[in-house]
Amino acid sequence: MKRFSLSLVNILSIYALAVPSTAAMIPQRSVLENGMILLTSEQRALPMVSIELLIDAGSRHDVPKQEGLANLTARLLTYGTQRRTALEISDALDFIGARLSSGCGEDLANVGMTVLKKDLGTGLELLAEVLTTSTFPQGEIERQKQSILAAIRAREESPGDIAQRRLAAALYPQSPYGRPVEGDEASVKGLEQKSLKAFYERYYRPNRTILSVVGDVSHQEIAQALNQAFRSWPKGEPVTPPAPPSKVGSAETIRVAKDLTQANIILGHEGVGREHPDYYAIQVMNYILGGGGFSSRTLDSIRNERGLAYSVYSYFGAEKRRGTFELVMQTKNETALEAIRIANAEIRRIREELVAEQELEDAKDYLTGSFPLRFDTNRKVANFLAQVEYFELGLDYPERYPDLIREVQREDVLRVAQKYLKPEQLITVLVGNQKKIGEK
């Protein structure tokens, strides 16, 4: 077992000249007997343990006509195992005040647990049960399907969600990434127990799982307990990964009519994957454009100067093998086109002119200075460690991060703006009262 360790204290004292704190992340990594990758950070301040699992079982594995299978599988994990009924599981969890949740995204399914240290044994037992012996009872499948069908209805109440879905569909046509994780009404109704069991058998495997544990427990202690709890979970066969989305949509305007007081607007196009070497320069550029909270250009010109919106921001979401750029805002229907015009002008400006030295410094100062503060709870550390492993950033990533940001220059910002902001591919989604929004 290789031992990795690092301390946040180092980063702080190098880059922020902080008084060393007693806290440190000190992550450790090992590969368990069954192939599961374990990351830990021992944090003894509170008698609690946070656990985060990432499983390569997201909706990208859904096949046509079975959209929603990955999601339904993830949601049913805690609704019946070989030993316990759904009610017995929830009662056992509630009795110890533990939190256990499961969910699903396009790439990954995730399971999270928070439990008191004194109940860690019970918690791990339940966790191992749902991951290795879920039974997907017919009655629970029907219940959960109804619940998902209701969620599919409810998502129409959220104009922001509608806009997101329409953008994804336009960006990734004919791809699982362009479809809602939960599927649609017809596909969900058609999902069957045997498909769920097959999906679970195939994708819920230790060698497809990253497990991160943060809290009042040592690496040795938890590794031993996990080897015991998960001893009957065999490795799975290799699975051919689905092809990443290839066809990318071209520029268009999508309008959705809704009787709303505000237009919900997204301007978006494809971005880059997390592994891309320009990722860091893009983050700096985007901070200046629209990522920088109260100090970004779009917020300044759209909110502060003109009072057109309460919320306006942009981001480059970077996943494995793909990414998206989005600029998101809401403004009353009547000013929607004006706000879009200004947003486009800001995109143009950052592609044409070097940013000011001061803007660049502010962006770099924020990104490096706020970095250690992103891990101020056990749960956040657990999420972070799992992500570091998933994106193969290396456990020295927190030490390397400040340099990756610091080396970005004004010319880099201009270059990545020109390369990765693509006005000619920009998809504009407008959800709102179309009559009031107007035509041009």
Add this chain to the structure above:
Amino acid sequence: MAKVISCLLFLLTMLAMLPETAAATQVQEFVLDNGLKVLLLEDHKSPAVTFQVWYRVGSRNEKDGKSGLSHFLEHMLFKGTQKMKPEEYSRIIAKNGGRSNAFTSSDVTVYFATMSRDKIGIEIELEGDRMVNALLGETYFEPEKKVIQEERRLRTDDSPVAALGEVAGAVAYMVHPYRRPVIGWMDDIENLTRQDLVDYYKLYYEPNNAFVVMTGDFSTQEMLPKIKAAFGKIPRGAEPPKVRAEEPPQTGERRVTLKKEAELPFVLMYYHTPNSKSRDSYALDVLSVVLAGGRSSRLYHDLVYQKRLARNVDADYNGLSIDPSVFSVTAQLMPEKEPGEVEREIDGLLENVKSELVSDRELQKAKNQIEAAFVFGQDSIFGQAMKIGYYEALGDWRLMDSYLDGIRKVTREEVQRVAQEYLDRDRRTVGVLVPIKEKSQ
């Protein structure tokens, strides 16, 4: 309304569990000469410090026709001081790696930043500055008014459930200012003037009407002098006017319906209850967990799991309000279900906790959930600062020290008694969201 089921008890249990940090997990209280109270909690488990200034003013202090004034003023405090250009505050905090924001509630207006220990002094200085030197500049007044109107559209007007909460609140209270939305009625926002803000700022933003909460990785010896330097010279102000509003007892059920473009009906019930100054608040907290804490709770198991009438359900007791507030029960319905049917089902379950004692195991389960949530809550220094602040706003942060003890003492009989006393249909408001199809455009 956020779920408030866990609070802090630093002294007894933590001493036993956390030998290495126990000495630092006590709130220290200082009061400056000008009346500013300072509450400090050292907690060295993560390299961050949260600094918050709490003003004892919120929509509760507003007058008819001036709703939204507290919140508007909160926005304008980012628009510069005699020393700071507009938006400079946010830029400086961000440049120093910090995250900052502010919020307004019925009871309080709170400004905060989370930064590293060596940078938090900057935030302290800037907060001291804007306690007295805010410009509330004319140039920024009209654009910010528009921003707030957009915020209202986003949060309330285009959100069916939030809009229902707003009208139900306006019906549940007739006299008390809790009947008004924190963000303000649209027409009131439109008619507020810069002079309203200036007067309000003078009246309420003074050290003797505020307190500071600081939690995280700092040393008191180092920070207290900084706080004194930033705030100590601000003169004590006149005593702000007290809110004198008592909601008359409700003696019959009130009902309100909201028709709006939406997909699923929503039912909410507001029952008048006392706040956390009352002994009954412990049993009310336990009751809310028995009803809706986790998938095995009564309401969830029956309405969501067994009968599939609701998509989700909640029971929430918010005792941390300055004046008596409400115990709420809410449910978003499954498609094609009738609000009447869901109401009857909820009523039946509420009748059960009134007519029969909860089981010993159920009581223990609820207490275990509250205690676990209490420990989990301490994982966040920001969350800890919020709890200290809410208790102090209510009257005294020390109330939280007795919280877990109070929970542990709750009996089955008390749970039954508070259910009987407060879950009284004659003292409730029922709100129903009736979805309508979108109008043709």
